Amino acid sequence: MKKILIISLIFLCNLFALEINQSTVKNANTVLLDIKKKNISDVKLTFHKQNINFFKNPFKENTYYALLPISYYQQKKDYRVIVSYIENGKKIFEGKNLKVIDGNYKSEVINVPKTKFKPNPARVKRTKEEYAQAMKVYNSVSKDILWNEDFIYPLNTKITSDFGTKRVYNGELKSYHSGTDFRAKIGTPILASNSGIVKISQDRFYAGGSIVIDHGQGVYSCYYHLSKMNYKVGDFIKKGTILGLSGDTGRVTGPHLHFSFRIHGIQVDPLNAISLLNQLKRQ
C-alpha cells in the first residue's frame, strides 16, 4: 500500500513537471515543451524518429525547453512524445499525447513547358552541392542561445505567398512553398529577425542571394532572393540590423523576400516558429 502511494506521488509530481503547449499540431508547425524542475540533467525527447535535446531556458529559473518541429510530410495521426531525464541518479520517463493534423494548406497549379525540366548536369551538380552544404548547416546545433529579445518579421509589407502552399507542377505534387513571401521591390532593406551568427551568405541557384542566420540551439532563419548581402559567414548579426537588400535573384518570377525557418533541420512555418520562440520569455 505504502509503495503504491509513493509511486503515485512520484507519478503526480512528474505529471506537473512536463508541459506541452498544445495537444494537436498542424504539419510543418512547431511544438514547445517545458519542464520546470530542479537538479535534473540529460533532458531529451523522442518523437517518431526524432531525438531532441532540451536546453535550459535562459529566461526562466529551473526550466528546460525543447522545440519539436513537425515535418510537412509527417503522417497525420496520434503520436506519443516521450521525455526522459536523470533525477537523483535515476532515469525518469514521461509521455504526452500529440496529434498531428492537416494544416489544410492551399494548392497552386503551375504549368511549365516540359523542356524547362530537362536535366542540365552542371546545374544538377551545383544544386546538389548547395543542398548538402545547407543541410549540414541546418543539422548542426549550437549549444548557446544567441538572442535575448523577441523575433521580428524581416520587413512589414503584404504577404504575397503563404507558407505551405502545395505546388502542383503539370498535374503532379512536386513540392510545397517552404517559406513566407513578403512583397519587396528590388533594394528594400531586409532586417535580421533576431541576433545570431551568419552561416550562409552566397548566391545559390534556387534561392539566389541568400543569408542564413544561426540563432543557436537548432534555430535558423533564412532570407532569399537578395540583391545585396551585407554580412559574411561567421559574422555576428544583431537583431533588427539590415542584413541585405531584397531582389529577384535565383529562381523567381519577380522581386520579393522569401523568409523561411529551420528548426533541428526541419523546415517549419516561420511565422508560427516566431510566435512560439517569443513565448519562451513569457510562459
Ligand SMILES: [Zn+2]
Ligand atoms: Zn517563397
